[in-house]
Amino acid sequence: MSTRYNARTVEPKWQKIWEERGDFLTRDLAGGSGKPKYYVLEMFPYPSGRIHMGHVRNYTIGDAIARFRRARGYNVLHPMGWDAFGMPAENAAMEKSVHPKGWTYSNIAAMRTQLKSIGLAIDWSREFATCDPEYYGQEQALFLDLLEAGIVTRRKSMVNWDPVDNTVLANEQVIDGCGWRSGAPVERRELTQWFLKISDFADDLLDGLETLTRWPEKVRLMQKNWIGRSEGARVFFPIEGMRGEADNRLEVFTTRPDTLFGASFCAVSPHHPLAQALAKDNPALHDFIRKCDRIGTSEEAIETAEKMGFDTGLTARHPFIEGKTLPVYVANFVLMEYGTGAIFACPAHDQRDFDFAKKYGLPIIPVVTPKDRAEDPAWGAALIAGTEAFTGDGVAVNSEFLNGLDVTAAKRAAIGKLEALGLGEGTINYRLRDWGISRQRYWGCPIPVIHCEACGTVPVPRAQLPVVLPDDVTFDQPGNPLDRHPTWKNVACPECGSPARRETDTFDTFVDSSWYFARFTAPAATTPTDKEAADRWLPVDQYIGGVEHAILHLLYARFFTRAMHRTGHLSVDEPFAGLFTQGMVNHETYRDEDGRWVPPEEVVIETVDGKRVAKHAGTGAPIRIGSIEKMSKSKKNTIDPEDIIAKYGADTARWFMLSDSPPDRDVQWSDQGAEGAWRFTQRLWRMVSGARGQLAPGGAAMPAAFGEEAMALRRAAHQALAAAGDDFDNLRFNRAVARVYELANAIAGFAPANPEGDDAKWALREALETIVQIVGPMMPHLAEECWETLGHETPLTATEWPVADKALLVEDSVTIAVQVNGKRRDELTIARDADRETVERAALALDKVEKAIDGKPVRKIIVVPGKIVNIVA
RNA sequence: GCGGACGUGGUGAAAUGGUAGACACAAGGGACUUAAAAUCCCUUUCGGGUAACCGAGUGUGGGUUCGAGUCCCACCGUCCGCACCA
Numbered sequence: 033m034s035t036r037y038n039a040r041t042v043e044p045k046w047q048k049i050w051e052e053r054g055d056f057l058t059r060d061l062a063g064g065s066g067k068p069k070y071y072v073l074e075m076f077p078y079p080s081g082r083i084h085m086g087h088v089r090n091y092t093i094g095d096a097i098a099r100f101r102r103a104r105g106y107n108v109l110h111p112m113g114w115d116a117f118g119m120p121a122e123n124a125a126m127e128k129s130v131h132p133k134g135w136t137y138s139n140i141a142a143m144r145t146q147l148k149s150i151g152l153a154i155d156w157s158r159e160f161a162t163c164d165p166e167y168y169g170q171e172q173a174l175f176l177d178l179l180e181a182g183i184v185t186r187r188k189s190m191v192n193w194d195p196v197d198n199t200v201l202a203n204e205q206v207i208d209g210c211g212w213r214s215g216a217p218v219e220r221r222e223l224t225q226w227f228l229k230i231s232d233f234a235d236d237l238l239d240g241l242e243t244l245t246r247w248p249e250k251v252r253l254m255q256k257n258w259i260g261r262s263e264g265a266r267v268f269f270p271i272e273g274m275r276g277e278a279d280n281r282l283e284v285f286t287t288r289p290d291t292l293f294g295a296s297f298c299a300v301s302p303h304h305p306l307a308q309a310l311a312k313d314n315p316a317l318h319d320f321i322r323k324c325d326r327i328g329t330s331e332e333a334i335e336t337a338e339k340m341g342f343d344t345g346l347t348a349r350h351p352f353i354e355g356k357t358l359p360v361y362v363a364n365f366v367l368m369e370y371g372t373g374a375i376f377a378c379p380a381h382d383q384r385d386f387d388f389a390k391k392y393g394l395p396i397i398p399v400v401t402p403k404d405r406a407e408d409p410a411w412g413a414a415l416i417a418g419t420e421a422f423t424g425d426g427v428a429v430n431s432e433f434l435n436g437l438d439v440t441a442a443k444r445a446a447i448g449k450l451e452a453l454g455l456g457e458g459t460i461n462y463r464l465r466d467w468g469i470s471r472q473r474y475w476g477c478p479i480p481v482i483h484c485e486a487c488g489t490v491p492v493p494r495a496q497l498p499v500v501l502p503d504d505v506t507f508d509q510p511g512n513p514l515d516r517h518p519t520w521k522n523v524a525c526p527e528c529g530s531p532a533r534r535e536t537d538t539f540d541t542f543v544d545s546s547w548y549f550a551r552f553t554a555p556a557a558t559t560p561t562d563k564e565a566a567d568r569w570l571p572v573d574q575y576i577g578g579v580e581h582a583i584l585h586l587l588y589a590r591f592f593t594r595a596m597h598r599t600g601h602l603s604v605d606e607p608f609a610g611l612f613t614q615g616m617v618n619h620e621t622y623r624d625e626d627g628r629w630v631p632p633e634e635v636v637i638e639t640v641d642g643k644r645v646a647k648h649a650g651t652g653a654p655i656r657i658g659s660i661e662k663m664s665k666s667k668k669n670t671i672d673p674e675d676i677i678a679k680y681g682a683d684t685a686r687w688f689m690l691s692d693s694p695p696d697r698d699v700q701w702s703d704q705g706a707e708g709a710w711r712f713t714q715r716l717w718r719m720v721s722g723a724r725g726q727l728a729p730g731g732a733a734m735p736a737a738f739g740e741e742a743m744a745l746r747r748a749a750h751q752a753l754a755a756a757g758d759d760f761d762n763l764r765f766n767r768a769v770a771r772v773y774e775l776a777n778a779i780a781g782f783a784p785a786n787p788e789g790d791d792a793k794w795a796l797r798e799a800l801e802t803i804v805q806i807v808g809p810m811m812p813h814l815a816e817e818c819w820e821t822l823g824h825e826t827p828l829t830a831t832e833w834p835v836a837d838k839a840l841l842v843e844d845s846v847t848i849a850v851q852v853n854g855k856r857r858d859e860l861t862i863a864r865d866a867d868r869e870t871v872e873r874a875a876l877a878l879d880k881v882e883k884a885i886d887g888k889p890v891r892k893i894i895v896v897p898g899k900i901v902n903i904v905a
Numbered sequence: 906g907c908g909g910a911c912g913u914g915g916u917g918a919a920a921u922g923g924u925a926g927a928c929a930c931a932a933g934g935g936a937c938u939u940a941a942a943a944u945c946c947c948u949u950u951c952g953g954g955u956a957a958c959c960g961a962g963u964g965u966g967g968g969u970u971c972g973a974g975u976c977c978c979a980c981c982g983u984c985c986g987c988a989c990c991a
Contacts, residue, residue: 120991254908329988331907465988468988468989542991579986580986691928697918702931704930718944771928854972891971894972901923
């Protein structure tokens with residue numbers, strides 16, 4: 033028997049056995065398997081060509097869950113696919129002259145091989161890529177259903193425009209306001225685009241969050257804030273000084289109608305119709321708007337840009353104060369997409385308004401004060417002189433009929449008055465905007481619509497689906513190849529037959545990922561879903577992915593599920609019953625003396641005088657050890673999982689990923705950590721393979737009695753089993769790993785009085801089998817090899833999770849801490865079921881306790897059974 | 906700018922409001938070995954003390970509580986998202 037565990041031969045061996053046995057193919061008989069279903073899904077990867085450590089972490093977590101649930105008797109669905117459309121394929125096409133299709137599919141092939149080498153318990157028979165016409169054709173069919181259901185609309189919206197490359201840029205392609213390739217300042221342009229009406233579902237998406245009890249609280253909160261339901265008012269400000277129409281009024285949305293008496297100006301977005309109309313014969317305003325348009329379209333860019341305003345010369349009449357008018361500005365910080373694209377500003381009680389007022393010398397009128405400062409004129413003066421607006425709760429002042437009311441009551445009163453005057457109304461506004469899904473790109477799902485001059489926009493007839501992407505395209509110039517393709521877009525109108533034009537925009541790739549989890553339940557169906565299969569499997573019981581998807585992807589998927597429910601494809605509203613967001617994988621960074629990043633494999637680290645010192649492996653030049661950061665190509669601090677798997681095996685990588693760091697927190701990859709994980713694989717193997725002669729035969733009857741050491745080992749095994757099962761249930765793999773170490777230490781330290789006794793041999797077998805079974809979901813190859821070595825013919829993968837003996841989980845006596853005045857002074861070992869009085873007496877009898885009490889009268893004794901005694905003296 | 910999270914030894918961390926530092930990594934010492942690797946054993950929060958022991962300690966400052974790493978308030982720092990990256 034070899035004492036060394038060789039992952040290189042063992043891992044492929046078991047992968048082959050699992051595949052041949054079909055262990056991970058989901059039994060999906062229509063009649064049901066008799067087992068409860070469990071659908072575990074990790075966010076599917078973008079096929080960049082190589083897996084990275086983040087993938088290893090994500091898929092290891094999901095795999096451990098899948099294997100654990102399978103062992104616990106669930107019928108598990110654990111599929112895999114590819115989020116295969118998107119910009120990187122087009123960038124590769126431009127840079128390397130490869131076709132996006134060939135590039136993507138060869139990447140998928142490479143990554144599939146890599147993923148398989150991790151030993152994932154995946155049903156590969158369900159695999160698909162979103163760029164398969166079989167998939168995106170069904171997506172087009174879905175879109176037509178949504179169109180019919182009134183969930184789709186078409187309207188104008190802004191894009192980033194690169195005036196040199198003549199192409200639309202993604203936000204990430206805009207760097208400091210300039211195009212990433214051309215370097216030219218980006219402009220905003222208006223295009224007519226397709227939208228999904230997610231905002232119609234705003235309330236439903238908000239309410240649904242309450243039901244997602246197995247989602248992280250932070251994600252639910254982020255979504256809630258993103259949807260941003262706010263109650264407020266529309267206020268109509270009559271406009272003066274506008275030529276022409278007499279009934280001109282500016283409609284603003286505000287969440288603070290209670291501060292109307294503190295209004296000092298109104299402001300509209302540069303894209304507000306009023307601003308656009310005025311700009312037509314006001315060149316200065318036109319220039320100002322163009323200046324605003326040089327900021328990108330992202331909210332971040334707009335909100336961090338310096339606040340700029342342009343006085344239109346118009347004035348708005350105050351709804352409450354007779355004769356008072358407010359100047360109307362065009363301001364770059366007002367978003368056209370939020371509310372009505374126009375605001376009234378109360379600088380005293382809104383920070384942005386405050387900053388703007390200070391910059392342009394506009395009045396600051398405090399109208400809300402903290403409750404105890406209402407009579408204090410100095411408070412208002414300090415506010416005006418200071419740098420910060422007061423946005424807290426308080427009472428209204430200087431506000432006529434609102435005076436003395438708190439914020440909530442004042443809002444209500446102000447709305448009532450507005451409604452009575454016909455100058456406004458209470459309303460609910462959402463921050464959530466409709467989802468623009470048009471992309472002016474080739475490598476995406478074609479939008480199945482035809483534009484006809486006579487008939488308008490006409491859906492592609494279903495019989496003609498899928499609208500397949502043409503292969504003969506070139507990427508030698510920027511812009512959308514579909515648009516300049518010589519023939520593809522020319523079609524006959526399905527309605528009138530006259531020459532028409534295909535829509536050349538493609539879908540946002542978020543559309544692809546908004547329903548793939550449903551498609552996995554019946555990946556070959558000739559309709560988007562097989563409803564029966566979808567109903568059987570959905571919702572996903574456990575979804576796992578990075579926090580970076582907390583809002584967009586997860587919100588879109590929730591919306592899409594509702595839309596698919598409404599169009600008859602699904603019966604559920606929520607796609608993911610359980611969500612887990614795992615942390616990132618980080619690594620130290622290294623730089624040479626010239627500040628260039630150096631990859632870890634070129635760095636040698638030594639310890640000199642207790643300090644870690646790095647030098648270059650080749651040249652010996654000194655290297656500076658930098659901060660720990662998310663693995664990224666730009667900082668060269670990546671570790672290739674393939675190298676790790678080749679060196680140590682997949683189980684070591686998996687074990688490392690699950691050890692130490694809680695899965696929802698970032699983990700730092702380190703060579704020492706990997707070495708440590710690898711050493712444990714060897715240790716476990718030695719433990720199992722070296723124990724042969726000291727084990728009871730497999731299946732031997734349990735002895736009637738156990739010696740003290742054997743009993744202690746049994747306790748350790750059952751306690752570890754129960755705790756690890758609990759940890760797996762709660763995805764606390766790092767704690768499960770600690771249980772395994774504890775049990776391993778107990779086994780290693782097992783020194784029975786009579787090692788040849790049946791009880792010792794039986795207990796040792798039990799402990800070894802238990803540790804192997806706990807390890808199974810985490811290091812499946814090693815566990816299988818150990819399981820086989822222990823004499824089992826059925827693979828561990830097909831073996832049920834053992835049940836812990838409850839009688840072995842509790843100890844007879846407990847150690848409890850004894851505090852005096854909240855300070856720990858001693859501890860006490862006492863019978864588990866000792867009553868309160870016994871515990872108190874024992875605690876008071878301790879020398880150290882007596883010393884600490886120091887003769888003072890005992891006022892109170894708190895006894896928490898099994899935990900602590902606190903004596904208050 | 907807005908929204909969200911996180912912060913505990915040299916390091917990763919553990920701890921239903923109840924003994925802070927389980928478990929591991931690193932480091933130091935020792936055993937085994939001709940030697941090395943591997944393995945095994947011991948020490949390891951900080952300060953004082955040979956020791957028993959004493960004092961301090963969970964980013965900072967307050968608060969609630971018999972008792973706070975955990976709950977509340979303010980601040981500091983780091984990270985994530987911001988609608989066309991996936």
